[in-house]
Amino acid sequence: MLRVGLTGGIGAGKSAVAKRLVDNGAVLIDSDVLAREVVEPGTAGLAAVVDAFGPGVLTAEGALDRPALGAKIFGDDEARRRLEKIIHPRVRTRAVELAHAAPLDAVVVNDIPLLVETGQASSFHLVIVVETDRDVRIRRLVETRGMTAEQAVARISAQAGDEQRRAAADVLLVNDGTLDDLHVRVDALVRDRLRPFEEHLRHGTAARLGPELRVVEPDPAWPAQAARLIARIRHALGDGAPVTHIGSTAVPGLPAKDIIDLMLAVPTLDEADALADRLTQAGFPRRPGDWTDNARGLPGRTWPKRMHGTADPGRPVHLHVRVAGSPGWRFALLMRDHLRAVPAAREAYAAAKACWAASHSDRIAYGEAKEPWFDEEAQAADDWAEATGWRPTP
Structure with missing residues (x-):
């Protein structure tokens, strides 16, 4: 199977790309979904979070109180790293389990917001980065997520910069146009690169180079x-x-x-x-x-x-x-x-x-x-x- 890493800054349109890849038959493994799954009630992950941050991060029903946890780690890099050491390894383990369960001819797309920050790029056959102009991202976050402009800027600044993500990108999808424009480019990427890449991998063959000289x-x-x-x-x-x-x-x-x-x-x-x-x-x-x-x-x-x-x-x-x-x-x-x-x-x-x-x-x-x-x-x-x-x- 072909393992693809998908990432992009908040508000860049990564989710739209992920959805279109699924429409084209890809198997999606969403790290945000897994990050919630590994700290559900009764999991070892939630027990580890409580052990690290105290029972105050639980709701009355015993679920993770995300606002309470967020308040504990906001502005505290050491606390954030402590949480990441609990969450990230469990997410990766679960992602590997899901990938192994996928069909042998699958294009498996791992949607990982912090792919660059966590140094995972080299573990994938291909990395797709979705990029959008910063002002467009701020506007999208204000209009679609109810953030203030200041909150949007803070969220963007907390992630890797565009240059860092570009350095990891085998494919850079600039999403400054319409959704239809984005769909056309994703469809072409699947047709012309991802599907042939997967087929060559499955058969153990190298992509052929044409005889023409350039x-x-x-x-x-x-x-x-x-x-x-x-x-x-x-x-x-x-x-x-x-x-x-x-x-x-x-x-x-x-x-x-x-x-x-x-x-x-x-x-x-x-x-x-x-x-x-x-x-x-x-x-x-x-x-x-x-x-x-x-x-x-x-x-x-x-x-x-x-x-x-x-x-x-x-x-x-x-x-x-x-x-x-x-x-x-x-x-x-x-x-x-x-x-x-x-x-x-x-x-x-x-x-x-x-x-x-x-x-x-x-x-x-x-x-x-x-x-x-x-x-x-x-x-x-x-x-x-x-x-x-x-x-x-x-």
Whole structure:
């Protein structure tokens, strides 16, 4: 199944997106609903709240008195954190139970208002953030929830800012238009990305890249996109997994194909094979075939590796799995750092890319055309490494 995290600031329209996703067949797990469920009368969660804050947080009927509890934690960060330590783990446990009960082909949407604040983004295959202009949010909260403008501002200010949420967003839905406009975009997202993503995940296949070549201008969002992908891989393999951003999209200012290249270092290729299932479940299926790097300056020899792609049709990825310390591993890091540090080399590579793209209409021919340039530049990169004392640093 595809696990999607959905979040957005209060008043942004997250609930409208969640409802439309359900209309499109998604299974919704609402954290606000679960937060109430885990402190219902008779639950261990409610007992823990009473133990932490006293019997004054109960109504005469024995239910949680939310205004009374709110008064105890309002303006008290320590009290708020104490409450979160009771509620959040129970909500997550219940969310996992509900996800496991969903059909195998489900798109499971976890509606989590504090997804960014609680650091959960990397646990999902995809994160959707709903964003709306601050003034629009204030107006909505005043008109639909009966808040004063001051109360609305205080609620908005208590949450993560737009920049923090954008950093976690694989999909950013700006909800400044009509409800119909929002529905059209959600429907397209389900049709063009979420459903194909789920199908690839279920079958363990990578989304196919078309043969056509398109070199684009450098995108300042590439490093942040790579960081989100790396975080997901580390969530699947362990926080210390040695994975890094390589290739042209890792070099600021360099035109590139809009494909994020990542590299995972492993002790042996047997270890790479042992990790394949976990990477696939995280959304990075192995690409079939035997993969090698061309050995620079060594005709007829190759450097073996494993290749994974992504099940997400909306973000092309190449995940190169190489043995740490191997020639291919070193070369990938060296060329990235050399091009970052030497403007002349970066400019020459950009000019050469433009010529290759003009001469070749498909990615395979373009890739083959690059090899002679890399063979020559490899020596210049080695000279730079020796002169500067460079050492491979993922």
